[in-house]
Amino acid sequence: MPFYKAISINESTTAYFWKISEDVTDLFRAVSLKDVTLFRYEGMKSESHQKGFLAVRMLLQHLGYTDYDLSYDEQGKPHLNDGKHISISHSHEFSCICISDSLMGIDLEKCKDKILRIAPRFLEMKHLENLSDTEKIQKATVIWGVKESIFKIKNEVGISFPEHIFENEFDVAAGNCSAELHFNNQIEKFTIQFYNIEEYIFVCAFPK
Ligand SMILES: CC(C)(COP(=O)(O)OP(=O)(O)OC[C@H]1O[C@@H](n2cnc3c(N)ncnc32)[C@H](O)[C@@H]1OP(=O)(O)O)[C@@H](O)C(=O)NCCC(=O)NCCS
Incomplete structure (x- = not known):
């Protein structure tokens, strides 16, 4: 399947998804690439990374x-030359880009049970209390996406997920939450919207 869908996040922000079913040769033939991009593409070790990268160009x-x-x-960090903001994520057979008039960061992550093994390293475990295993996996994946998205907004060396980014308590069914970055003696707040895309979680964060 080529173009999969668009999600309108707010009046000036839209996320676009590509579900990759093409083989890498078809994708490669369909895009035109700058030399510097071609150089990066040729250095990628896995075909799945190459496909995700080409699907962003699609x-x-x-x-x-x-x-x-x-x-x-x-x-x-990626930038568009028309001044609009862009954020990029890929996960398995999906690539997505988000384009906005405002600064934002996105992350797309496949829900996998192994996230529960690493959860204590990046989230507050009290946020997973009293949930079924499926709900725990979903919520932990959202929180991971929140932290990746905020990291992509800030684009600063030294930010640690457990030490600097704190998710506030939320209900996964609400589809939105908030978080704070405590870094360099400053506290910054973020609002987050998230969506289910098949067995993936898509997260989009904005500075408040
Ligand atoms: C850079 C990083 C955010 C990428 O996230 P990822 O989940 O591995 O991969 P994604 O597919 O979601 O995102 C990759 C895209 O992010 C974008 N990106 C890379 N570095 C970026 C940065 N510094 N700022 C904003 N966006 C960035 C790129 O567009 C990249 O795709 P492309 O190079 O193909 O265009 C991630 O690797 C990272 O460094 N995270 C923070 C480190 C950390 O603290 N990790 C865990 C600690 S517990």
Whole structure:
């Protein structure tokens, strides 16, 4: 399947999803790439990474952009040359990009039970109390996505998920939550919306 769907997050923010069913050669033939992108692509070790990377370019082309409109800063954060904000995530057979007039960060993550093994390393375990195993996996995946998304907004070296980003208590059914970044003697607040996409969680965070 090519273009999968768009989610309108607010009046100036939309997320776009590609569900990859093409093989890597078909994707490669369908996109035009800058030399620097080609160099990165050729250095990727796994075909699945290559596919996710090319599917992002398919999404750009779907929206009238090309790889030539996208650049990366030294930390790896992507930027569009028309001044709009972009955030990128890929997970298994999905790639997604979010484009907005406002600063935001996104993350797409497949729900897997192994997240519960690493949960104590990145979230407050009291937030998983009194939930079924399925609900625990979903909530832990949301919290992971929240932290990745905030990390992508800040793009600063030294931010640790357990030490600096704190999720406030929330109900997964609500589809939204909030979190705080305590870093460099400052507290910054974020609002978050999240969605189920098949067996994935998609998270989009905005600075408050
Ligand atoms: C950079 C990072 C956020 C990427 O997240 P990921 O889940 O591995 O991968 P995703 O597919 O969701 O996102 C990858 C995209 O993020 C974007 N990205 C990379 N570095 C970025 C940065 N510094 N700021 C914003 N966006 C960034 C890129 O667009 C990248 O895709 P592309 O290079 O193909 O264009 C992640 O690897 C990372 O460094 N996280 C923070 C480190 C950390 O604290 N980890 C866990 C501690 S418990």
